[in-house]
Amino acid sequence: MAVEIRLPTLLRVHAQGNSSVSLEGSSLREVFDRLIEQFPAMAGQVITAEGSFHKFVNVYVNDDDVRYLDKLDTKLNDGDVITILPAVAGG
Amino acid sequence: MTLYSNVLELIGNTPLVDISQLSPNPSVRIVAKLEGQNPGGSVKDRIALYMIEDAEKNGKLSSGSTILEPSSGNTGIGLAMIARAKNYSLNIVMPENVSRERRQALEAWGANIIDSPGSQGSNGAVRMAQRIAKENPEYVFLYQYGNPANPRAHFEGTGPEIYRDCPEVTHFVAGLGTSGTLIGVGSFLKSKNPDVKVWAIEPPSGEMVDGLRSLDDGYIPPIFVENNGSDLLDRRTIISPRESIEWLRKIASIGIFAGISSGAVMAGAARCAESISEGVVAVVFADGGWKYLSTGAWSDDIDLVVERAKSIIYF
Structure with missing residues (x-):
């Protein structure tokens, strides 16, 4: 099944300038593995070598932060949108 | 009444x-x-009051002090109202691309505005305020992002x-x-x-x-x-x-x-x-x-x- 990953400006340089990428996968882990296969420079950017999310990165599936879903095991459905955003302050 | x-x-x-x-x-x-x-127009009046009164209680803030804070708007406005009422000077570090009314409200209450680059957003204002606080240890840096009086205002x-x-x-x-x-x-x-x-x-x-x-x-x-x-x-x-x-x-x-x-x-x-x-x-x-x-x-x-x-x- 196909899902879309939307990349923040500062990660696009690692994905040949693409702002969004369409990939196949039934879980978030699978999709991130394929993202790195396609764009090796993305390795270590969103997910650290230890396998956790980068401290200042938030990942959302259909607008919901996956830390409160099933993290990397979050199941995906056809047409889901994955959004990656850097952590910023408000106030 | x-x-x-x-x-x-x-x-x-x-x-x-x-x-x-x-x-x-x-x-x-x-x-x-x-x-x-709220009288200053936002929820941030609450934390502004808590942070100021907390600093007064622990002796960091007293007559003649100057307060420093990064804010994209509401915290600065709340602080400006309270600082004016209590007679403190106030410096607000604010991204230059916030809505016009925010700047005007700060001016109405006599706050001094320090512009941070709009392209750097709120994070840029925080970084600039941290640098100014370091260079000017006499300023009372309330720092809403790290001040326990902020969540306490809401808990209480x-x-x-x-x-x-x-x-x-x-x-x-x-x-x-x-x-x-x-x-x-x-x-x-x-x-x-x-x-x-x-x-x-x-x-x-x-x-x-x-x-x-x-x-x-x-x-x-x-x-x-x-x-x-x-x-x-x-x-x-x-x-x-x-x-x-x-x-x-x-x-x-x-x-x-x-x-x-x-x-x-x-x-x-x-x-x-x-x-x-x-x-x-x-x-x-x-x-x-x-x-x-x-x-x-x-x-x-x-x-x-x-x-x-x-x-x-x-x-």
């Missing part, structure tokens, strides 16, 4: 209003706390008020900025009823103004980390600028004139109501609409408003 001895006594005790006519689920009530009713004020007026609350939905409101109100409500769920809504930050050169420039407020914010929250949702403006207009359609972040928070409350079978959702509308009139948010073509939102900091 009560006769108040000064304007600072008007901070807090804001009204909670039933807005269930906007609920997409007839079995879920929605109640909104109208923080725009906003939270108990919501519980007093609506003890049947099952879900609490608010915007995530410094995280002070979510941490303070969320922990209070969970201390009364551990089954209460806390939803953080992230208003859209304009991508052109996130101010990051690399992911390592990211920022998580220390009060969020120190209070185990990740564990306290039950859900964290982003809302698009378009959805925020659409809901802002629906809020206005029942007569409530709220600020733009309230549109995002209301969109989140509606999603929350749709996802549960029954319950009572309490939301915080952080400010009123007055400071956003120049953005045309209620009257201009929605495509235009959404486009502008990419380069202006509304939150």
Whole structure:
């Protein structure tokens, strides 16, 4: 099944300038593995070598932060949108 | 009626209003706390007062002191009102691309504005204020992102008020900025009823103004980390600028004139109501609409408003 990953400006340089990428996968882990296969420079950017999310990165599936879903095991459905955003302050 | 001895006594005790006519689920009530009713016009009056009185109590702040704070708007405005009433000098570090009314409100209360680059957003204002604080140790740096008085204002004020007026609350939905409101109100409500769920809504930050050169420039407020914010929250949702403006207009359609972040928070409350079978959702509308009139948010073509939102900091 196909899902879309939307990349923040500062990660696009690692994905040949693409702002969004369409990939196949039934879980978030699978999709991130394929993202790195396609764009090796993305390795270590969103997910650290230890396998956790980068401290200042938030990942959302259909607008919901996956830390409160099933993290990397979050199941995906056809047409889901994955959004990656850097952590910023408000106030 | 009560006769108040000064304007600072008007901070807090804001009204909670039933807005269930906007609920997409007839079995879920929605109640909104109208923080725009505070004298400085936003929820941030509460933390501004707590941070200032805390600094007075521990001796950091006294007659003749100058206060320093980074703020994209409301905290600065609350501090400006209180600093004027208590006769302190105030420096606010603010991104240059906030709505015009914010700057005017600060000027009305005599604050000194230090511009930070608009392209660096709120993170840039925080970094600049930290540098100025280091270079000027005589300034009293309140630092809302790391000051325990911020969540405490909500644990002792906003939270108990919501519980007093609506003890049947099952879900609490608010915007995530410094995280002070979510941490303070969320922990209070969970201390009364551990089954209460806390939803953080992230208003859209304009991508052109996130101010990051690399992911390592990211920022998580220390009060969020120190209070185990990740564990306290039950859900964290982003809302698009378009959805925020659409809901802002629906809020206005029942007569409530709220600020733009309230549109995002209301969109989140509606999603929350749709996802549960029954319950009572309490939301915080952080400010009123007055400071956003120049953005045309209620009257201009929605495509235009959404486009502008990419380069202006509304939150």
